[in-house]
Amino acid sequence: MSEKEKYYTDSQEKVARFAKALSHPVRVFILDYLANNIDKCCYSGDMAEELPIARSTLSEHLAELKKAGLIQGEINPPYIKYCINRENWEEAKKTMIQFFNLKI
Amino acid sequence: MSEKEKYYTDSQEKVARFAKALSHPVRVFILDYLANNIDKCCYSGDMAEELPIARSTLSEHLAELKKAGLIQGEINPPYIKYCINRENWEEAKKTMIQFFNLKI
DNA sequence: AATCCATTTCGCAAATTTCCGAAATATATT
DNA sequence: AATATATTTCGGAAATTTGCGAAATGGATT
Secondary structure, X not given: OOOOOOOOOHHHHHHHHHHHHOOOXXXXXXXXXXXXXXXXXXXXXXXXXXXXXXXXXXXXXXXXXXXXXXXXXXXXXXXXXXXXXXXXXHHHHHHHHHXXXXXX | OOOOOOOOOHHHHHHHHHHHHOOOHHXXXXXXXXXXXXXXXXXXXXXXXXXXXXXXXXXXXXXXXXHOOOEEEEEEOOEEEEXXXXXXXXXXXXXXXXXXXXXX
């Protein structure tokens, strides 16, 4: 009796999920920042200095990206060193590129 | 005295804007649908039949995609034939791929 | 002019997102 | 044990998004 029809493919849901993670300029900024400082330690506080938002708000954007799997934080108290999660980043990239390669 | 500092690059804002347009599975579905039926006429009603949402809700998702420039509607009363806006689609594709090509 | 039809717009409710400052956390240092 | 530090979590406000059904739209048909 389970009437759960599926309306969206896994791929469609994945595109939407990754896109949502990238749907705020602060989060795009964070990913850019991490990608451009791959060799350095990236702390929340460093990014906060370049952004017009409260630290607690930045923290929530970081959590959002973590939830999407795109970044990870290595705890090193009282700091947290953030970096891109390469494996999931590659998956997001593949997912989005495949979507944009629709034969239109 | 205009204290408007700019915190995000145009590119970052563009990524966020396009990503937002793709951040809901219904909208991803619509773009897939249009891309896979490029030769046919695509009416709102046809898509509505494959989706678990009210027609008015679908209409609002279509408006969202139109606002982002990704689709356009050719009015042919009482129908509206939808299709992907190729020029803006290509721009979105380029924007997103460039973003994902960050040297990480 | 009255009716039909696909679609959108409107009015509104519910859910989610974004944001902040204050408080909590967890460790290192004094 | 008290203090200092970077960050997160909490509580709550404001804004935005998602959704629906009813009404409006605009041209075609009777």
